[in-house]
Amino acid sequence: MDVSETGHRVLVVDDTPTNLRVLVEHLDCAGIDALTACDGESALALLRHEVADLVLLDVVMPKVNGFEVCRRLKEDPATRDIPVIFMTGLTETADKVRGFEVGGVDYLTKPIQHEELLARVTTHLSLRALQRALQEANSDLERRVAERTADLEHLNEELRATNRAYSRFVPTEMLGFLGRDRVVDVALGDHVQIEMTVLFSDMRGFAALTETMTPGEAFSFINSYLGRLSPIVRHHGGFIDKYIGDAIMALFPRADDGVRAAVAMQHAVREFSEERRSAGLSPIGMGIGLHTGSLMLGTIGEAARMEATVISDTVNQASRLEGLAARYRAAIVMSEHTMAALRAREGYGHRSLDRVRLKGKREPVSIFEVFDGDPPETRARKQRSRPRFEQALADYHARRFAEANLGIAHVLLQDPADKAAQVYQQRIAHLMAHGAPDGWTGIENLTEK
Template identity: 80%
Template sequence: MSEPRRRVLVVDDTPANRQVLVEHLDLFEIDSLTAEDGERALSLLQHESPDLILLDVVMPNINGFDVCRRLKESPATRDIPVIFMTSLTETADKITGFRVGGVDYVTKPIQHEELLARVTTHLSLRALQRALQAANSDLERRVAERTAELERLNEELLATNRAHGRFVPTEMLGLLGRDRAVDVALGDHVQVEMTVLFSDLRGFAALAEGMTPGEAFAFINAYLGRLSPIVRRHGGFIDKYIGDAIMALFPGKAEDAVRAAVAMQQAVRQFSEERRSMGLPSISMGIGIHTGSVMLGTIGEAERMEATVISDTVNQASRLERLAVRYGVAIVASEQTMAALHGRDGHGHRFLDRVRLKGKREPVSVFEVFDGDPPETIERKRKTRALFEQALSDYYARRFAEANLGIAHVLLYNPADRAVQVYQQRIAHLMANGAPAGWTGVEVLTEK
């Protein structure tokens, strides 16, 4: 395929000059356009794009220098090379020609062989410039396409990471000292101090009996969807869901877990009220919280592993959650968690019992946190806290008559207090049958 013929615009107010130049250009297979003055040249260039312009300087109406200035101001024509042809031979005129954007300056009378040599040189330079511009445009296009592809891949990677983060918490990776899930190896582990929170929905099995599988899943997701963000907002993360139960880890302060537990209770109470307004059964949940050392790491095998925590701290948190059912309270916290609170008196709480958890030789003190209860219940428990704890002190000291009297006074003010009712029954049994030999008042929790 032959190269396209090049085109030169000849601008000169003398017809003979234009004709001679056109004939010489044609000998070199260069096509020509002509204009008799600057205004005609500017009009012609609105719809023509020559490869080069031979421009006379001294012309009527508008001179060649001003024409060139206007050409260089327009994006459409600024790259077209301009060779001035003029009888002006002063150095100042030549400098002006170059300042306004000319690439060459030929004085009259014109030596046509010299002019054609200059024309062919600048046409070759113009061809190289256009090739470079085309290559740059193609490079810019490919860079833009590659950038768009990289952005798309980055979005996919971010989406994948976000999706992966819904299964393996990024907080877990951070604690393991890993930035990416692909860097985690089977057996990676670290021992850290943290607070473990267990929550469990009360009576879900009975609720699920009246639901289709789809309704059960929708209910569980609505329930968990209200609680899980609360964990995150308070500096914790979900280790796992066990049906309707949540196991959450709080690597920061114990207060984070306690405040999260209170907010979770409040959210469940609101959810329950919404259900009742629609004629649906109410719901409630219990929470156990324990602070201690945990071993966090990966378990499984090379093709199927998961990150989790293995520790007696986890077991104790789970068992404390079960204690909440026994005492009819919402939140049970261990003495380790209560001791770790910097603002312990800022939380509504009361001593609940001394218990020996399964697998433990030493008994532990457990506490109720009641800040998540309804306002009227919180008020009753605050007002009776001292009386209740004194009754328990009498109970452990075997002063059963005094303990019974104190419990009776608490029940007068708060008859629905399930924990107080538990002690009323215990004390009544002891008063009727006497305390067994070696009795210490410590309850033994035998559930698994």
Template identity: 35%
Template sequence: MFLIFYVYKFRKSYLQTISSLEKSNKKLTQINQFYESFVPSEMLYFLGSSQIVDISLGNQIKKEMTVFFSDIRSFTSLSERNPPEEVLKFLNAYFERMNAILYKYHGIIDKYIGDAILAVFPGTVDDAISCAIEMQKDIQNQPFVINGKEFKISIGIGIHFGDVLLGVVGGGKLLQTTVISDVVNTASRLESLTKEYGASIIISEDILHNIEEPQNFNIRFLDYANIRGKEDTTFICEVYSADYEEQIRLKNETKELFDNGVMIFQSGEYEKSWEKFLEVLKENPSDKAAVYYLNKTANLLVDGMVLKQFHENDLVKWDQDWSTGIDVIDSQHKSLFEILNNLARAQKYGREMEVLSRIFNNLKIYVYTHFTLEEELMLKVNYPDFDNHKLSHLIFIGKVLDAEKDLKTGDKEAPKRVISFLSDWLISHIKHSDKEGYVPYVLEEYEKSRLEV
């Protein structure tokens, strides 16, 4: 009887022990999964550890990897316009969507830096590029919600390849794994260049050389760039596979022309380069990188002379009411606004004749650039009032040339007269002759060609 009792007690104790061990194992699994949210298991693997308790300060490994850096455009403005709790909800929703894509392509997230994501790809550079393309497409196709309203965002992505050091850093009670390398700084700098060139994804020369299947991507040469903090000049490329289909087609068709424009620009033949980019924009007015080069060459042709101070006293200020909906035209209208404001400031603050002459020269070049492109677009869509519109351009040029002649004779009132004329003309021309004239024809033609693709 006693034997049966002791067997029963032993069995009960044994089952309780097993149950307790199972609960402990389950708890340990949950703890490990929780810790993996802070230190990815892949990072532990590269550091030669299987669990977080095995890592210590100074653990490190050097390895060639692809570094990926992404950042949300205009995030500061978005944060200022919305309550903090709504911004936090948005960020969590954004990171959740982006993380799923990063994991799909074997990316390891190193850290979040505000709204930026720093990740590494231990596999092929193709993984990182494919990930960037899918992230851009996801953002294009599915809006986010903040404060109960749907809205779309845009992000820039920079990708670089090289030796990185994975290690454990910190002090006292706080340790963390991180990626340390100049490669990280370069990837971040490439991301910042996406804003300058109007590209969504920019890759480095090292990435280009290590792509295994280049036929899978739409890539074009963008520039030779001096990356901040680096002595050597490197070439950078735009990956435009995430663009809308119509843009991909147009960029493919103008790729050789664009490449020639960049090469000629690098050789210092700015006038020829300007002509090449003008040709690109005739075919694809939405090519932001071509707009960047067109404006840059025009600036260089007049030594890039601009007066940057006193912007609070601008005579005319750009806002969305001035927008035509055609990016390249809006960009050039903004440049004309800036020149007009420079002229007004120079005249107001009594700048010498040489400065006024340079601004007039700048105005002539921009006017020629802008009018040439406008007229090409009008011809392309068979705009019925082309002759009258072109006549208004000729009258404008005549007024500018007359004022320049007066200026050369020492007439200090000439800038005042041209400022008054330009202000009136811009209001009338942009808001009426452009927006109510040829612009609807161009937008209709663009929409038609986009739908046909």
């Protein structure tokens, strides 16, 4: 590299004027611009406002020696990268080692030879030029990396936003069961068989309620309603498969989570209903059915339009159990399959409700009422009357109708509004008046209902 064409500048520091003059002349002959300082303090002061590409630094100087000047230069971020070549008559190895320790890059031994001076200076100026080029390249690379990082972060945020948007339509939990990390990886026909608890909820009298609303009011109402219930499902480890108007169909890997979610949903609806009542609006109610069984999670449709769904009779049974909740005016009805799947069944307020043969099923199923979601006073009455109620049901199925009638009467004395007890009172009265028909088993046949 021809340093005479690069515009390099060298600071020469020496307390002997003759040495300074000679060194400057040597550099000038090589076309190298030179700055001068006659002592260490002057050199440090000069470099605060002048730029130098290299320092030729005498070691033995008054006040501040060259080693100390070099140490200070290396401590300052503005000057630490300037290469320092020491000039000294000191020839001891320890002195040279000390010079390298404080940051020097080379040594010139006095008296200084013209050719050696220029050779060492041009070498270190070339290295300095390469160092600067590398620093600039690194800075440019860092800038580009920062720009690309910002671009990638922007794209990642867009992807996260897209995934969040997709998750509103395709539950991320379902993607996990299908073994997919991203919705774009889902293929038509992906499926998995798994046992889960299906929760099916439905608002009571929704159609009649919305008849008096404008379309905008209806959508606002239903979104307010669903907005209170949906987070409860997620909080209890479930996910919503679909909304069917005001109805919610949710799935839970664990039956206990499904029951706890159902109870919490009933509390939320009762609170919402009280708010409406206080505002002079019609109160609302909701029924929930829970059934546990094997189901298929997967995608259906065609390549241009598909959706994730559940295929299983378990869903139908949960829906029909929700219908039975209205029949018995129970907040939550669950099947014996859900009861069997519970890990802590005695931790829930529940009672036997009936034994029924649901539509589409040959075998009858026992159903249970969960009353933990009822108002506190109703819950307390059902808890107290539970032994008498269940004994009355046992007597009913054993054809001991007189005993069953007496037991139900005791239940209704404690809670005249107990709808399930009223249903059995009517059944028993009919059987006592007309007798049980041939083949009577006490199983409610709902296959045509």
